[in-house]
Amino acid sequence: MSAGTGAVEAKLAELGLTLPSVVPPLAAYQSAVRSGVYVYTSGQLPMVExxxxxxGKVGGEVTPEEAKDLARICALNALAAVKSVAGDLDRIARVVKVVGFVASAHDFTGQPAVINGASELLGEVLGExxxxxxxxxxxxxxxxxxxxxxxVQVELVQD
Structure with a gap:
């Protein structure tokens, strides 16, 4: 396989997904930075094209099911940001930490189920x-x- 189109991107394709272009920053920051063997992404919104x-708010204008799908998009955008600094998603040794933020209606308490969209996507694509x-x-x-x-924070395979 050519550089940048390895096993992880093949798995994305198998799932019917395409790695998007990196979402440009909305302010004074980078989409992702590398420090040693770690890559830290900035918060990724569910941008599509x-x-x-x-x-809107989850539990208000947005259903929890819609929000879970949006969290999947966020995770896909995070993978694109990781690739932008790591060069190849096959260099991911493991996902270390995911932090999800849910704009919530005042009585909505289902944030974990929403962020499962991101966690499940990362599991489907990267396995263990x-x-x-x-x-x-x-x-x-x-x-x-x-x-x-x-x-998302990921650890890369040592150079």
């Missing part, structure tokens, strides 16, 4: 390497009125 498919620690946090509002935002 430069736009949010849905806006996708098993991670996680936080799922309810917040009042997210940038651009996004319903979900996900950040």
């Amino acid at each position: 430069g736009k949010l498919p849905v806006t 390497k996708g098993v991670h620690a996680r936080s799922a946090v309810g917040v009042m509002v997210l940038p651009l009125d996004a319903p979900v935002e996900v950040e």
Whole structure:
């Protein structure tokens, strides 16, 4: 296989998914940075071709099921950000931590189920390497009125 189109991207294709282009930063930050063997992504919104498919609060304008699908998109965008600094997704030794933020209606308490969308995608794509620690946090509002935002920390195979 050619560089950058290894086993992980083959698995994405098998799942009917395509790695998107890296979402450009909305402010003064990088989409991902590498420090030693770790890559840290910035919070990834569920952008599709430069736009949010849905806006609003989960448990209000957005159903938990829609939000779970949006969390999958966030995880896919995070993988694109990781690839932008790692060069190849096959260099991922493991996903260490996922932090998910859910813009929640005042009485919504299903944040873990929403962020399962990101966790499940990482598991489907990376297998055991996708098993991670996680936080799922309810917040009042997210940038651009996004319903979900996900950040990921991965460990790379040593050079």
